[in-house]
Amino acid sequence: MSETKSSQDEEFREYVAARSAALHRAAYLLTGNWATAEDLVQTTLTKTYLAWSRIRTTDSVDAYARRILYNTNASWWRKRSNREKPTEVFEDKVDHSRDFTEHSAVRDAMWRHIAVLPKRQRAVLVLRYYENRTDQQIADILGISVGTVKSQASRALAGMRKRLGTPSAALGLAMEPRKAA
Template sequence: MSETKSSQDEEFREYVAARSAALHRAAYLLTGNWATAEDLVQTTLTKTYLAWGRIRTTDSIDAYARRILYNTNASWWRKRSNREKPTEIFEDRPDTSRDFTEHSAVRDAMWRHIAALPKRQRAVLVLRYYENRSDPQIAEVLGISVGTVKSQASRALAGLRKRLGTPAAALGIAMDSREAA
């Protein structure tokens, strides 16, 4: 193995050690399933390593990896859509910190809705509300215009609102709701 390759591999290992947890979390939110999330991250890292020679000296390694993560997830859905249904319900994991109140019922309803969203709409939500990216940053990761990010996020939120009503209303809490315009 040449010294250059060895050095590149070491840089890649450092990158993986530093960023894999964040990629895993995002992948979990995107797929709703831990096993699929692990596959997605592994595929993303393999593709990232293939491009490592040209991206390692840039400051956009993480942007590239994220883009691969989100696009690969979208393409998996396309490839599998003929024989598999998209995830219907997010995998439930034991969560001892949560009591089963109305609040968790609203949140579960929210997740069921998110799980049924088109993959790219879900990607916009994860980038915006989990990764706290600005709309121009989301546009860059997904390779779409800022206006499209806005409209897709708005579409996803509208569906969520339609399904839940207001969160407070779903919880049975009185709220200052605006009358229909």
């Protein structure tokens, strides 16, 4: 193996070590399934590696990888209609504390509402609220205009507000009446 190829491989390994966790989080938020997220990240990293000699010296390696991640997810999403249907998610470890239960209920309820959004709206919300990306960054990653980012976010949030209603109704929780002080 040539010295150049070896140094490129080392650079790629360093990139994977530095960015793998963030890619996994984004993939999970897009897919809602850890196994699918892992497959999505592996595909993304494979495609990134194949282009590494071309993109490694640019400032946009992360943007390139994220674009692959979102485009691959969109491609898989289109093909998913005749594939397996996910069932309820069960945690491996159960923590019976009240805080954990409430947190899990909120997280699961929110995910149920995000998961039913159209793919582009879901991607915009994940990038904006989970990855703290600017509208311009989101537009660049998804290959859409900033105006489209704003309209998709607005539509997604409006749809979620409509479905959510009151906080307790949205979570499927019965609220205990508050006692007067």
